[in-house]
Amino acid sequence: MQFTEEHEHFRESMRRLVDEEINPFVDEWEEAGIFPAHELFPKLGEVGAFGLEYDPEFGGGGADHSFTYVMAQELGRIKCAGVPMAIAVQASMATPALARFGSDELKKTYLEPTLRGEMVCSIAVSEPDAGSDVAGIRTRAVRDGDDWVINGRKMWITNGTQADWLCLLARTDDSQPGDYHGMSLIVVPTTTPGFxxxxxxxxxxxxxxxxxxxxxxxxxxxxxxxxxxxxxGFQQQMAQFQDERLVGAYIAAVGARKALDRTKDYLQQRIAFGKPLLANQYLQYKLAELYADVDTVEGFLQYAADKYLAGNDVTREATVAKLKTGRLTREVADACVQFHGGMGYAEEMWVARYFRDARLASIGGGADEVMLRVITMMEGMGKK
Ligand SMILES: Cc1cc2nc3c(=O)[nH]c(=O)nc-3n(C[C@H](O)[C@H](O)[C@H](O)COP(=O)(O)OP(=O)(O)OC[C@H]3O[C@@H](n4cnc5c(N)ncnc54)[C@H](O)[C@@H]3O)c2cc1C
Incomplete structure (x- = not known):
């Protein structure tokens, strides 16, 4: 990936926004259990963080994937995982299918204001009884004249209490129940009666x-x-998952490196047995090994981003990226807690939050085992 002055300009605006409009408020939002999406998202819309790669005719940036990579790198500097995840839902998880396949009218009504940050959206796939097994969803949309009538439950919906609309996956044809045929993605405004x-x-x-x-x-x-x-809908959602998994991995890799940097600084300052803890070769080697793993994952992510940029199918790369970044994030978080000693277990330090947040990386957006299942099938080992 080649970064130009334009990338650096965009990086600076993202960085300023993260430093001035997000990081100072993270502790307050974490405490409140929510962040003000309708206040924050217009500011992100202003710097063009949403829809970087979408058609400018519908409010997109007309940029390529390298700008998404830059955006994710800056989101990785946020002092928690909740806010970047919420932003990524709007930028790369709930909107790609609408931008790719939606009608002009749908894009004008929902995509454009969402990219300006005036509307907040969610991706609604998971259900109480179906998460990993997307083909097992039960939410049904039944045709009645010119309408769908939708009944069901969705679970784990990020931005769900604040969203103006959902990109919802529903079963629209029951002729092949339990199969991946007969599903559709539907835009559901949250003001609709019955929601x-x-x-x-x-x-x-x-x-x-x-x-x-x-x-x-x-x-x-x-x-x-x-x-x-x-x-x-199922096929569209599987494609949309590739964006979600790649962007999530880009963000997590930056967070892992930052966590190692902060732990290194802490170990340099903390004196035990008459010298900085960092003087212990065991700790140096363990950190060095984790830095090497982060380097390796970052190299793979850049390779994946380049492949995406060149217009290739990146199902394999997005799957590997999600799996390996998730596992590494958890390992890094565990080492950071360990090397901070008691302070790693204290709520007043950043480490405890990082440890808790990192755990999601191997579950949300498809569990590690689901990633392994995809790779298994690609290697011709499992049944499709
Ligand atoms: C904080 C958070 C935010 C989320 N945000 C969203 C969102 O915005 N939109 C949305 O639609 N969903 C969202 N999710 C849901 C998330 O994608 C699912 O939790 C995830 O896909 C796992 O599904 P599940 O929880 O139903 O686990 P299950 O499907 O019940 O699986 C449980 C565990 O079983 C194992 N497993 C599953 N399948 C297999 C297999 N084939 N082989 C071996 N082991 C297996 C895995 O270890 C898995 O973790 C979110 C979840 C969380 C926790």
Whole structure:
């Protein structure tokens, strides 16, 4: 990837926004269990953080994937994982299918204001009884004249208590139940009668990000809210997952390096047995090994980003990136807690939050085992 002056200009605006509008408020938002998406997102919209790669005709940046990489690197500097995840949902998880396949009318009504940050959106795939097994979802949209009538429940929906609309995956054709055929992505405005937030879920980490269970009770939306062709939702969502997994990995890798840097500084200052803790070769080697792992993952991520940039299918790369970055993040977080001693276990330090937040990396957006399943199938070992 070649970075130009334009990239650096964009990086500077993102950095300023993170330093001035996000990081000073993270502790407050973590404490509150939510961040003000409707206040923050217009500021991100102003610097063009949403829809970097989308068509300028519908408010996108018309840029290439290298700008998304830069954006993710700056999001990785945020002092928690909840806020970057919420931003990434809007930028790269709930909107790619709409930008690629949505009608002009849908894009004008929902995508444009979302890219300006005036609307907040969510991706609604997971359900109480189906997360890893996306083909097992039960939410149904039944055609009634020119409308879909939607019934079901969605679980773990990021931005779910604040969203103006959901990109919702529903079963629209029951002729092949349990199969990946017959699903559609549908734009569901949250003001529609029958939509409700069942509950806000209390979580181990990512406290500043609101996560909701959503109830859909005879929610009626026009058929024209279908993203692209009805019946193609599963495939569209699988493609959308590639953006989600890559961007999540870019953000997490930056966070891992930053955590190692901060731990190194702490060990340099902390004196035990008459010398800085960092003088212990065991600690030096352990950190060196983890830096080497972060280097390796970053190299792979750049390779994946380049491949994406060249227009290739990156299912394999996004899967490996998600798996390896998630596992490394957890390992780094565990070492950081260990090397901070008691302070690593104290709420007043950044480490405890990082440890809790890092745990999600191997679960959200597809668990490690689901990534292994994809690789298994690609290697011709498992049944499709
Ligand atoms: C904080 C948070 C935010 C989230 N945000 C969103 C969101 O915005 N939108 C959304 O749609 N979803 C969201 N999710 C849901 C997330 O994607 C799912 O939790 C994840 O895909 C796992 O699904 P599940 O929780 O139903 O676990 P299950 O499917 O019940 O799986 C449980 C565990 O079983 C194992 N497992 C599963 N399948 C296999 C297999 N085939 N082989 C071996 N082991 C297996 C894995 O270890 C897995 O973790 C979020 C989750 C969290 C925790």
């Amino acid at each position: 409700s937030v069942g509950r806000k879920i209390e979580k181990m980490g990512n406290h500043s990000s609101d996560t909701a269970e959503i109830v859909l009770d005879d929610v009626r939306v026009p058929i024209s809210n279908t993203v692209g062709e009805a019946g193609r």
